[in-house]
Amino acid sequence: MTFEAWLTAIGLPSAAQAVAMRSVPDLEQWHQLAADESAFLARLAGQPKLALQVFAHLLYGEQAHYATTAAWVADGRDIAIWAADYAQKQGGIGVTENDWLRFTLVHQVVRLGRLQFEPWQPTAALGPLATGTQALQVHIPADGPLSPAACDEAFALAQARFGQLPLVCDSWLMSPALQALLPATSNIRQFQNRFQVVTVDPAAHQAEERLFGTWEANPDRYITRTTLQKRAKAWLQAGKQIGMAVGVMLPA
Incomplete structure (x- = not known):
């Protein structure tokens, strides 16, 4: 090529x-x-x-x-x-x-189907993971829908390549606030539900940066087009936070 x-x-x-x-x-x-x-x-x-x-x-x-x-x-x-x-x-x-x-x-970091994976070890205990546990960090490229079928395929590819390892996702997509902002049928909530949320950083602004392309101290300044953007803006205007969190998925 x-x-x-x-x-x-x-x-x-x-x-x-x-x-x-x-x-x-x-x-x-x-x-x-x-x-x-x-x-x-x-x-x-x-x-x-x-x-x-x-x-x-x-x-x-x-x-x-x-x-x-x-x-x-x-x-x-x-x-x-x-x-x-x-x-x-x-x-x-x-x-x-x-x-x-x-x-x-x-x-x-390697891309396998819809997701990216990075061999990783926690330097401190993380929920059910002890320090030094062999694991994979999961990253979500911003280039398509996060459909359950695509995620199933990606996780299967990761298992075939790296073996049965715990998966760790540190992202705004793990934020507990999304349970209120999105319907249960949404791809994001279905993805989040695969993981056990073990730590939460409510003050992080990754969600705003991903949703709106920037972070504004005054949420009134956000321009909204999608339903999630509109709900997130209203949530922030109400003085609430979205933040981000760490989720862990143990091998079946």
Whole structure:
């Protein structure tokens, strides 16, 4: 697959593709530098277009790491997701979630179907998990519905790849407030119900950032379009919090 075809397959818009396809000087040095997290991130800081180019070229060069083309494309979709996020928030072309994209680049985080998984161990007891328990963190890419069937498939793929491990999700999607904001039939609530919520951070603003694209101290400033946005805004205007939480799913 050509570089341009791969950029199309991962969902990168044509304007962003034109930037990503520009040559990157010393590409092999960038590949080596990726192993040094702090140095790699320092070199990319404040350069969103360069970051887009570097991540696109380096992950394209990782094809040999993947057993299938589909898996290679699936990991690459993270670049398109964060390019879309940057375009929405900044109105330009580039990426700034460099620490997260580096996890994908060095295969610390892998996409399996609808979800992403990261081998992980808690450094302190977490609900039913003891310190040092081998587990998987679950991450939810922002590029599609969270249907129960798609999640079932992703969890089965993770089990096949990593074995029977506890799953941990640290996200606004675990917030207990969503039980009041969403109907029982919603995909998000059905996803949340798979987990046992073990810790809650009510003051976190990840929910607002994901729902509205930003956090505002005054919720009156939020623009709403979807039913969830309208309910969340009213909830916040009433002085309530959404926050985020950590959920744990033990092997069956």
